[in-house]
Amino acid sequence: MEQNRTSSQTRESIFEACSQILRHEGLTNLTLQAVANEAGISKGGLLYHFETKEALVEALFEYHNNIFEQRLEELIAIESDKPGAFLRAYAKASVEQMSDPENANLYASLFAAEEKYASAHKLMREKFVGWQRKIDQSGLNPNWAMLLRFAVDGLWFAEMHRYATPGPEQRDAIVEMILGLTQHFDNPGK
Amino acid sequence: MEQNRTSSQTRESIFEACSQILRHEGLTNLTLQAVANEAGISKGGLLYHFETKEALVEALFEYHNNIFEQRLEELIAIESDKPGAFLRAYAKASVEQMSDPENANLYASLFAAEEKYASAHKLMREKFVGWQRKIDQSGLNPNWAMLLRFAVDGLWFAEMHRYATPGPEQRDAIVEMILGLTQHFDNPGK
DNA sequence: ACAACTATACCGTCCAGATGGTATAGTCAA
DNA sequence: TTGACTATACCATCTGGACGGTATAGTTGT
Numbered sequence: 001m002e003q004n005r006t007s008s009q010t011r012e013s014i015f016e017a018c019s020q021i022l023r024h025e026g027l028t029n030l031t032l033q034a035v036a037n038e039a040g041i042s043k044g045g046l047l048y049h050f051e052t053k054e055a056l057v058e059a060l061f062e063y064h065n066n067i068f069e070q071r072l073e074e075l076i077a078i079e080s081d082k083p084g085a086f087l088r089a090y091a092k093a094s095v096e097q098m099s100d101p102e103n104a105n106l107y108a109s110l111f112a113a114e115e116k117y118a119s120a121h122k123l124m125r126e127k128f129v130g131w132q133r134k135i136d137q138s139g140l141n142p143n144w145a146m147l148l149r150f151a152v153d154g155l156w157f158a159e160m161h162r163y164a165t166p167g168p169e170q171r172d173a174i175v176e177m178i179l180g181l182t183q184h185f186d187n188p189g190k
Numbered sequence: 191m192e193q194n195r196t197s198s199q200t201r202e203s204i205f206e207a208c209s210q211i212l213r214h215e216g217l218t219n220l221t222l223q224a225v226a227n228e229a230g231i232s233k234g235g236l237l238y239h240f241e242t243k244e245a246l247v248e249a250l251f252e253y254h255n256n257i258f259e260q261r262l263e264e265l266i267a268i269e270s271d272k273p274g275a276f277l278r279a280y281a282k283a284s285v286e287q288m289s290d291p292e293n294a295n296l297y298a299s300l301f302a303a304e305e306k307y308a309s310a311h312k313l314m315r316e317k318f319v320g321w322q323r324k325i326d327q328s329g330l331n332p333n334w335a336m337l338l339r340f341a342v343d344g345l346w347f348a349e350m351h352r353y354a355t356p357g358p359e360q361r362d363a364i365v366e367m368i369l370g371l372t373q374h375f376d377n378p379g380k
Numbered sequence: 381a382c383a384a385c386t387a388t389a390c391c392g393t394c395c396a397g398a399t400g401g402t403a404t405a406g407t408c409a410a
Numbered sequence: 411t412t413g414a415c416t417a418t419a420c421c422a423t424c425t426g427g428a429c430g431g432t433a434t435a436g437t438t439g440t
Contacts, residue, residue: 010414028306032400042416043401049414053400112305114351115298116218125353132354143363146356147341150348150364154340157347161304163315164322166336173333174340181379188379189371197389222426234429235390243426 011049014039015063018056022109023102030109032056054117061120064110065127068093083139084148084182090131091152091182095175098159107160141186151178201239204229205253208246212299213292220299222246244307251310254300255317258283273329274372280321281342281372285365288349297350331376341368 017038021030032053036046050056075089097103114121135145155174158165166174181188195203207228211220222243226236240246265279287293304311325335345364348355356364371378 026305031398033398041414042418044403044417045415047401051401109305111351112302115216115302121351124351128348128353143360143367146360147364147367150344151337151341152344153347153353154342154344157343158318158340161301161311161314163318163343170333170336174337177333177337177377181377184379187367187371189374190378195389200389221424223424231389232391233427234392237427238388238390241427 010039010041010045011059014041014046014049014056015060018060019064019106023106026105027109027112030113054119057113057117058119058123061110061123065123068097069127071096082183083185084145086134086138087140087145087148087152087182088179090135090149091175091178094152094156095171098156104160104162111160139185140182144184144186145182147187148178148182197239200229200231200235201249204231204236204239204246205250208250209254209296213296216295217299217302220303244309247303247307248309248313251300251313255313258287259317261286272373273375274335276324276328277330277335277338277342277372278369280325280339281365281368284342284346285361288346294350294352301350329375330372334374334376335372337377338368338372 014035017035017040018030021034021038025034032043032046035056036043039046046056050059072089072093075092076086079085079089097107110120114124132146132149135149136142138145140148155171155178157163165171204225207225207230208220211224211228215224222236223233225246226233229236236246240249262279262283265282266276269275269279287297300310304314322336322339325339326332328335330338345361345368347353355361
């Protein structure tokens with residue numbers, strides 16, 4: 001006979017089910033019924049794990065944030081501790097995240113979901129504050145460091161929405177350019 | 191007796207009604223009924239002007255895009271035709287757009303709407319392609335120019351979602367930094 | 381000038397379908 | 411026994427959209 005899954009296994013499969021739906025069907029189709037079907041459980045079972053849809057979405061944000069931050073930690077560990085190290089890791093982690101084109105849809109849907117689910121938006125805002133704090137402590141001129149963060153976020157934003165994105169070689173060149181610029185303490189232009 | 195408004199007057203009041211709702215209530219509350227109420231017409235009247243909700247949303251995107259592009263044209267006219275001129279106008283127009291904090295909500299809702307309304311997304315993608323083309327023709331090294339565009343878009347993205355945004359003085363300083371960098375043909379850092 | 385007609389700008393009502401959420405009764409392995 | 415579910419039924423609410431109807435403005439022929 002089949003064994004019941006543990007609670008945490010089911011939770012993970014629910015998160016992956018949500019992600020699949022967001023990747024291929026979009027936020028509009030992220031209904032409780034659809035998530036339950038995709039995860040191979042019933043709607044009642046889904047609501048056993050998450051009392052409301054908002055709680056589900058918030059947990060989904062935490063799930064993806066953890067993945068990102070774990071990778072970020074790994075990249076920080078590799079990075080030397082020269083000035084701008086965090087910024088370089090942040091840039092690499094952001095770019096990596098978009099290496100699978102299907103993730104563009106996922107993240108675009110996730111950002112769209114923030115508009116509706118205030119708790120998810122709050123979570124993301126707190127995350128950005130944390131990253132920005134580390135960027136400030138990164139040893140670079142704060143304005144210069146923030147400008148570089150915006151360049152990274154802007155690339156990410158373009159990839160996510162597919163807004164006039166660079167081709168692979170140009171993207172690599174721009175990323176290299178950004179990484180190089182993080183080695184300057186301040187704006188090298190005048 | 192009261193006169194009927196002209197079609198274009200009503201259309202404009204509908205766009206403003208949509209914008210008000212997006213600014214203060216969010217995309218979730220952008221229903222046909224709510225738009226009709228806000229515009230002071232009936233739901234039937236609204237559907238007279240826009241056959242479907244998708245058509246309404248698409249027209250709303252065109253409306254706001256026209257506002258942005260008109261301002262962009264003005265700023266281009268002011269700008270000298272030295273290299274990077276378009277990029278500077280683009281940066282200024284983007285920043286100006288966010289000077290009213292209530293617009294942050296509006297644009298965040300608009301971007302969220304793109305996830306649902308494919309025609310609006312298509313429109314925005316085409317707009318970005320057009321802007322990117324002008325950036326490419328801006329007389330700067332293409333990779334460098336695109337990097338600067340991403341910096342602008344990243345600032346815009348942060349303001350829109352209120353993600354660890356700079357204070358007013360820091361924002362001004364960063365904008366000045368970006369404008370200064372557009373006067374370099376290529377990455378001035380090494 | 382005036383009647384006839386057409387086009388425009390709406391209004392008010394109705395509806396099928398979907399959604400999030402609740403409740404309940406039962407299953408099944410450890 | 412308990413935790414982890416399934417299955418089903420149900421509800422209140424909301425949504426986009428279709429519809430028939432109406433008042434007014436503008437055009438046209440005579």
